[in-house]
Each structure stands twice: as structure tokens, then as C-alpha cells.
Amino acid sequence: MGEIRTRSDCYSQGVPRPIDQAKRETLLRDIRTYISDNGLADLSLRPLAAALGTSDRMLIHYFGTKDNLLAQALADQKPAFHLIFDNVDSRPALQSSLRTLWQSMTSGEDVQSVRILLQAMGIACTGPGRFTAYVTTMFDTLTDALTHAIQRCGSAPEHARIEATVLAATFRGLLFDRLITDDEDRTSAAVERLIHNHAG
Structure with a gap:
């Protein structure tokens, strides 16, 4: 057997x-x-x-x-940018969505994602490595969402991409500032200035 x-x-x-x-x-x-x-x-x-x-x-x-x-x-650390910007088709709506994004990234459900992204960005700056693809994808995802939203607001595609890049890159810089200094009033005021100057 x-x-x-x-x-x-x-x-x-x-x-x-x-x-x-x-x-x-x-x-x-x-x-x-x-x-x-x-x-x-x-x-x-x-x-x-x-x-x-x-x-x-x-x-x-x-x-x-x-x-x-x-x-x-x-x-899984990819904020759903399309949910914030997909229905934007006017400058007031764009400004409102940018404020929503800032709130979500500094005190809402995307805080953890932001902390991880900013750490990965710092490491990726030292040279190509295992975080470069992740960081690049995150950059492109936000820039693409903003570009499409700005186009729906009436900007030409080539101008929309530049506007989106300015907004996305400045947002990231201010997020670094906020995370490091924890200066809520100053960084939030800077975001308001950014929104007024580049999304109005």
C-alpha cells in the first residue's frame, strides 16, 4: 500500500x-x-x-x-487626481478643485500618500533608481489631470501643459515646505496666491 x-x-x-x-x-x-x-x-x-x-x-x-x-x-499610493479634476470646465471650478487638492494633501485622506511621495522624490533626486519610475508616474498623473482640466477651461493644449506644470511643481514645493516646517498659515497663504495668479 x-x-x-x-x-x-x-x-x-x-x-x-x-x-x-x-x-x-x-x-x-x-x-x-x-x-x-x-x-x-x-x-x-x-x-x-x-x-x-x-x-x-x-x-x-x-x-x-x-x-x-x-x-x-x-x-497603491496614487491619489485619485481624476476624481478631483475630471469635471472641471471653468476657472472658478479649477480654483475650487485646487483648494480641495491642497486640503486633501495636507490634512485629508492623501496625507500619507504625500509623505511617501515626498520621501521617494528626495531619494530619486540622488540619481535613477527604484523610485524614479514611481515618482515620474506621480508627476505625470497630476500634470495630465491638470492639463485636461485647463484645456476644458479654454486654454490651448500647449499653454495648458505649461500652466499645469507650474501649478503641479509649485504645489509639490509648498508641500515640502508644509511637511518640514508645519507652517500652516504661511504655506496655505502661498497656495492661495498660486491659485489666484495661475488658475484665475
């Missing part, structure tokens, strides 16, 4: 356990919070695992490598 092999026997011989997708999503959420609070530059699996109440071996089981873990964590 042949030997009966159990499910446990299979795993003990190197067959990987199936991924618990709900657990994986929970881990990704907690990883993003950890990155937002502790930074990207010196991220190490062992301290990350300890903070999450798990092991570095378990993180490898779910994500394979540290770089893959980071790639998957960052993939």
Missing part, C-alpha cells in the same frame, strides 16, 4: 503555502503607515517586521524581496 501524504507533508517538502490575500492587504496597509512614519531611505525588513508584529521571513513569504515589497506598497 502506498504512503498517504498529507497537506502538511507537502509543505514540509518545500511547496509554498498559498497567499492569504486579506492578510497581504492588511500588511500592505500597515507597511504604508510604517513608511509614512519612519521613512523609505533606511528601510530594513527586520525592524519593519517587528513593528508589524510579524517576521522578516513572513514578509518574504508574502512579497518575495524588499524591493518587491516597496514596489507593491507604493503602487
Whole structure:
């Protein structure tokens, strides 16, 4: 009679356990919070695992490598810019949407995404690397959304792209300022000036 092999026997011989997708999503959420609070530059699996109440071996089981873990964590850190700007078709609506974006990025649901993006930007500035594609995609996503909105407000495509670039780049600079200095009054006043001068 042949030997009966159990499910446990299979795993003990190197067959990987199936991924618990709900657990994986929970881990990704907690990883993003950890990155937002502790930074990207010196991220190490062992301290990350300890903070999450798990092991570095378990993180490898779910994500394979540290770089893959980071790639998957960052993939979901993309604010839904199209939801803010897709219905904009007038300058007053554009100004209102820019104020909504600033509020969301400084005190709303996109604060965590902004903290992670700004950290990735700082690292990407040192040279091409694993965060360059993520940062470039984030830049393009906001600039594209603004470009289409500004075109619907009546600007020619070539002018709309430049206007969008000025708005997006200045927003990022002011977000850096706000995150570092925590000066709400000054940075918010600067955003109002930006909106008045470039979106009015």
C-alpha cells in the first residue's frame, strides 16, 4: 500500500503555502503607515517586521524581496487626481478643485500618500533608481489631470501643459515646505496666491 501524504507533508517538502490575500492587504496597509512614519531611505525588513508584529521571513513569504515589497506598497499610493479634476470646465471650478487638492494633501485622506511621495522624490533626486519610475508616474498623473482640466477651461493644449506644470511643481514645493516646517498659515497663504495668479 502506498504512503498517504498529507497537506502538511507537502509543505514540509518545500511547496509554498498559498497567499492569504486579506492578510497581504492588511500588511500592505500597515507597511504604508510604517513608511509614512519612519521613512523609505533606511528601510530594513527586520525592524519593519517587528513593528508589524510579524517576521522578516513572513514578509518574504508574502512579497518575495524588499524591493518587491516597496514596489507593491507604493503602487497603491496614487491619489485619485481624476476624481478631483475630471469635471472641471471653468476657472472658478479649477480654483475650487485646487483648494480641495491642497486640503486633501495636507490634512485629508492623501496625507500619507504625500509623505511617501515626498520621501521617494528626495531619494530619486540622488540619481535613477527604484523610485524614479514611481515618482515620474506621480508627476505625470497630476500634470495630465491638470492639463485636461485647463484645456476644458479654454486654454490651448500647449499653454495648458505649461500652466499645469507650474501649478503641479509649485504645489509639490509648498508641500515640502508644509511637511518640514508645519507652517500652516504661511504655506496655505502661498497656495492661495498660486491659485489666484495661475488658475484665475
